[in-house]
Amino acid sequence: MDDASGQKLNIVIVGAGLAGLAASISCALANHKVHVLESAKELAEVGAGLQITPNASRLLRDWGLGHEIDKVAAEPTLLAVHRYSDGKILAEEKEFDEQMRRKYGAPFIDMHRVDLQRILYHKALSLGVTVELGCRFSSIGRTPPAGPEVILESGRTIQGDLVVGADGLWSRCRECLLSRTDEPLPTGDLAYRIVLELDKITDPELRQWMANPQVHFWIGPHAHAVAYSLRAGAMYNIVLLCPDDLPTGLSRTKGSISEMKRLFSDWDPILTRFLDQVDQVDKWKLMHREELESWTNPEKDFVLIGDSCHPMLPYLAQGANSSIEDGGVLGRVLSHVTSKQQIPWAIRLFESLRKSRSEMIARETFHQRDAFHMPDGEAQRERDILFASQLGKEISIKFPSRWTCPEVQPWLYGYDARREADEAVKSQPCDARTCQRS
């Protein structure tokens, strides 16, 4: 089935976000022909900071992107959780950078989404991936005996052996898979997203915070804030998470700075001083989805990845990381495919590896909200006593901050997508029985 270039399957990916680009790289590395269709006319400067945890940075390094990423990332040396009102430290992990590399063999880094998307895009192009902009997916068709066919809004059709829906939270691919309309659901929270530039800040203490990469959380009643450096400290990302007051149907808008400052006015003075520097802010409604019964069609040649099937609260910073994991596993499983007949086996294996993990992470993000957003009172005092019992020690108990919890952190950050895929292929190889099962 190899064409003249030696490439195997024809893979069409809908969406050039982080999931689609990660999948395109991983599938191209598996020697498949990849065509990415993106609705945007240019890869827009959308988003703000992202925390990239070892489970994804490991893959990015495997793909040869470590050097380029290091140039634009910041690697935090401390992860601290503060009480909202006075900034008192509730939990902290020092030498965080060294600990992450030692425990997981890959770094924990912070970077701008735009930088990551640009790096992934150029890597995909260098591997021969075709990325077509201005192509809006409309539906999926099939003219037997050929495989699935993407139908664009323009009416153009693109034939593939496998179609991957990576079109994000508002996924049209998902609706096609379900054959019905299906809107994302509000989580009840929203995010104010802020990016500050070091050059524009004169306050020496704030400059010090920005230029020394660390991660800081402030946790309070029904809300929390997180701040970290980007671009080696030249930029600072702040996200404020609080109850959603945006009207139904409005998912993103320009935020009011005075309203934002009022909501956090009685928080730690260092945070409010940062907020005094803000001259523009975006307000994002945080949405999620119900878990799907399946991410694939019955023929197993159309599959969803990323936010189209597992959007989550950003409270563990895993949305992009698990989208990159999806891409890593998909390409690795498909590297074992040498004929079209093996696609259903590979897609079944992919789904069995990815669905339960990503859904569990999504559920965990809601537990993190409960633990971070406790109103002042008995439960909060008990939580803070638990925090205090581990200060200055190696944490040895189930911990309210899953970021450093000895049960959750290894499960999140220790995940090795490549190994998971290889082990699954070994234990469930494509033989006469597994390849023919419908």
Ligand SMILES: Cc1cc2nc3c(=O)[nH]c(=O)nc-3n(C[C@H](O)[C@H](O)[C@H](O)COP(=O)(O)OP(=O)(O)OC[C@H]3O[C@@H](n4cnc5c(N)ncnc54)[C@H](O)[C@@H]3O)c2cc1C
């Ligand atoms: C406040 C906030 C903070 C976050 N922080 C983090 C973090 O620190 N770490 C982390 O891992 N994650 C974080 N996330 C989540 C992360 O941004 C997403 O999970 C991730 O970007 C999802 O990637 P995706 O490729 O699935 O979707 P997207 O990035 O949304 O990409 C989808 C792509 O599909 C295209 N598309 C849409 N419809 C069509 C169509 N019909 N035809 C063709 N193309 C189409 C879109 O234009 C877009 O380019 C955060 C999210 C928020 C809201």
